[in-house]
Amino acid sequence: MDRPELPLPQLHAFVVLAEELHFGHAAARLGIAQPPLSQQIRRLEDKVGHALFTREPGRVALTPAGRELLPAARRALSELADGLAASRAVGSGRTGRLRIGFAASLALTVLPGLLRTHRERFPEVRLDIHEMTTAPQLAALHDRTIDLGLLREPPADEPQLDFRTVLTEPFVAVLPSSHALAAQRSVRVGQLAESPFVLLPRAVGPQLYDRIAGLCASAGFTPRVAQHAVEWQTVCALVETGLGVSLAPASIRRIRLKGVAFRRIEPATVRTRVAVGRRRGDQNPLVAHLLAGLSVT
Incomplete structure (x- = not known):
């Protein structure tokens, strides 16, 4: 047997009349005239197939069918109100889930302040944070498994x-403390030509890898890579053991290792770019709110 569809305006009119038990008072509360209220109740009774109220001069009362319907009608209206409130909260970006990918080194720079500010402004938004290198972030943005990515040296050929x-920062030379160049306050890239290098694999960050290789090429040499490491923390640890030297974003200096020296690169105008990436045309208000907390260009 098919269930009758009960329009919400008729349920609302029914609940108000059930509470007032007076057509005039219920109509005033609903902001309508009494005849339209009577029509709404009659239509609802036609759908139910039974009278919901007894009508006597000066007295309105619920029938057994009306008493049975009242709790369900109140639940339906309450659930609708809750659903509308939740929908408005998500639509306005006040609640929901935001998935963010970030390069590990950005935990040393922009990420902590960004997350702290966002949580203060939108405490009901759930932030899912995923540490990812550049290439996995790009794939995750395309696959819609993250909403935003904080990464280094974004590609120029991603039309979607x-x-x-977000910021630019200089490169630094990462040296074992025992290295001869550690005695200098700054180094030129060309001075690293004879040293083996510890670098991130090109596959995890092609643009950054090519940027570092380009700096070396401009200084007249190709870096001789002795070891790869996926994370900057590991790069620094391997440099500390004497496996080689590296070139890294300046924020890596916050990784404190006793046997590692960080020296600025000359010229200091050589910088690496940090960017926030998202899908073009994304209208997610959660994304817009987080971007508003960043100084982006």
Whole structure:
């Protein structure tokens, strides 16, 4: 047997009349005239197939069918109100889930302040944070498994993605403390030509790898890579053991290792770009709110 569809305006009119038990008072509360209220109740009774109220001069009362319907009608209206409130909260970006990918080194720079500010402004938004290198972030943005990515040296040929610069920072030389160049306050890239290198694999961050290789090429040499490491923390640890030297973003200096020296690169105008990436045309208000907390260009 098919269940009759009960329009919500008729349920609302029914609940108000059940509470007032007076057509005039219920109509005033609903902001309508009494005849339209009577029509709403009659239509609802036609759908139910039974009278919901007894009508006597000066007295309105619920029938057994009306008493049975009242709790369900109140639940339906309450659930609708809750659903509308939740929908408005998500639509306005006040609640929901935001998935963010970030390069590990950015935990040393922009990420902590960004997350702290966002949580203060939108405490009901759930933030899912995923540590990822650049290539996996790009794939995750395309696959829609993250909403935003914070990464280094974004590619120039991603028509479906949009990148905005968050900051730029200089490179530094990462040296074993025992290295001869550690005695200097700054080094030129060309002075590293004879040293083996510890670098991130190109596959995890092609643009950054090529940027570092380009710096070496401009200084007249190709870096001789002795060891690869996926994370900057590991790169620094391997440099400390004497396996080689590296070139890294300046924020890596916050990794404190006794046997590692960080020296600025000359010229200091050589910098690496940090950007926030998202899908073009994404209208997610959660994304817009987080971007508003960043100084982007």
